[in-house]
Amino acid sequence: MLLAHPVLTGAVALLAVNDQVLKPAYGTWWTGKLSDVAGVVLVTWVLAVVTGYAGRSALMVALAFVALKVVPGVAEAAAPILGGVTLRDPTDLVALVALGPVVVYLQRVSIRPPRALRATRPAVRASRSRVARVVVAGVTCGLAALAVGATSCAEQQEVSNVRVDGGSVWAQVGSTDGDLDHQVSSAVHNSTAGSASSTLAVRPRWARSIDGGRTWTSANGEPSTSSDAGRSACSDALGCFRLVGRDRVEHRDPTSSAWSTAFAFTREQKRRLKARDHGVCSGQSVQIDLRTLLIVPRPDGEHVVVAAGSEGALERTPSGEWHRRAVLGCRPTSLTGPSQLIYLQAAPFALAVLSLVPLVIGIMRRQPWRGAGGLAIALGGAFTTGILLAIFTFLQIDYLGSGPALAVICAVIFLISLWVARGPKSPRGPEFRDA
Incomplete structure (x- = not known):
């Protein structure tokens, strides 16, 4: 059974080990090429088994791979299906070299032995072997689905900073590696000294709120002010707020010099956050990370807005209630249900x-x-x-x-x-x- 063949199981193992172990550890050019080779072999093999045509399957995979890596718009359209950030890089076409040996080998192993030789095999042994191959094939297909699905992980987004511009609040959204720029999925290829190199075009990404941090929409431009929020902020009406550590907000009343806790996650809420901490993409995980805060004057009163990392934003209404708000793709993790x-x-x-x-x-x-x-x-x-x-x-x-x-x-x-x-x-x- 071709779905239990060592070539297919080896491609699945290579894809899984490379994308889940080698990429997070090294993340260099050769890990990307290994993924391309393993993926091309895996898809060609499965398509050949389904259709029964090795050569035609290889041709279809080659054409699709060339379109994905060269034709503008194809990589961007396929990104939601393939997952993560898909880049156009013609140097990845080197993976197509693996198609030749795969086609030749498929044509060889698909030739069945003569009927006389097949008839000499003991029936019990053949039955056991068939059952074993079916089990291996089923396991391989399941692992292949996991390996292909886990190949590419999009950068987890986080709100890194907030600013006030007039009556609006602006939130800067970046990736978890600390870069404040948003990586877009188009590649810019520069050729120098006869060698090709590819870099990502980057631009700042902002979200805007016109209701004091309650709702957020994607903004095309940038705030006119360049003054970032800090770890504390004060006003005559509210007093002062400050961030303590990464998970607590303290408040000091205008008439007092003592600080008290204004917002903090309970122990059970932290357990629920940890229970939902999948961390499947290069160690990305749910984190409580309160970064900066500011006070926003509004007609209904003053709002306090806190940049909360991957959990979006934290808003204090004029009535004193705290709410966690979604900012574009940064959505607060649910805190419901027993941990x-x-x-x-x-x-x-x-x-x-x-x-x-x-x-x-x-x-x-x-x-x-x-x-x-x-x-x-x-x-x-x-x-x-x-x-x-x-x-x-x-x-x-x-x-x-x-x-x-x-x-x-x-x-x-x-x-x-x-x-x-x-x-x-x-x-x-x-x-x-x-x-």
Whole structure:
């Protein structure tokens, strides 16, 4: 079975290791080329298996890859599907060299042996081999979907600063690497000294609020003022506000010299944030990061606006209520639901440990083959739900949904394994004695 072939499984392994280990560690030109080679081989192989035409599949993949890397607009249109920032880079076309050996090898391995030779294989051995190949093929396809989906990660955005310009509040949005510029997906290629190099064109990205930080829209221009907010701000009516650390805002009343906590996350809220901390893209994760603040005078009163990193913005209304606000792609993480439900995601591992129970039951009832069947069902279910857990984590499906779902699936699989292991008790056989 070609879907269980080492070439395909090797391409999946190379893609996963390169994008999840090598890229975060090194992130140089050769890691990008490795991804291209592995991806081209993987897509060509699967397409050839589906269509039955190796040469035509390779041609289709080559044309699509050339369009993706050369034709303007194709990379930008494909970015939402492929994920992350897709760049046009003609040097990536070197990956097409791998198509030749793949086509030749596919044509060789697809030639079946003569019928006489196939007939000589033992039926039981052939059946077991077929089942093993089906299992490997299924696992490979699942891992391939994960590897391809996790190949490219878009930079997580964060609100890095806020400014006041007239009656509007402006928020600067940047990437998590600390760069205050927004990287756009078009590549600018410069050729110097006979060598080609590619760099990203960058421009500042701003969001604007005209209601004191409650709602935000993308802004085409920039604020006319260049004065950034600081870690503290004061006004005659409100007194002073200051940031303490990365997760607390303190307030001092105009008539007092003592500081008190105005806003802070509770311990349970921090646990919920941590429970939703997937961190799947190069270590990106949910972070409580209050950076700068300012006081905005409005007709309805003075608002306090805080740049809150990847969590968007924090706004204090004139009535004294604090609200977390979404700024473009920076959306506050939900704080609802008990954090203890995160432990239900350990259900696949618990099922793997409990897989010995049906085996013991089968042995005790003198039907070890039934126990072995229950063991196989439990272990297979544990592996399958483990893959499902990885998919849930990559898709950032909340633990409130993924945890109970995994627990229910594992419980059903375990009950099935017990049902298989339990059967009519075999009668005790005759005792053999010496004459």
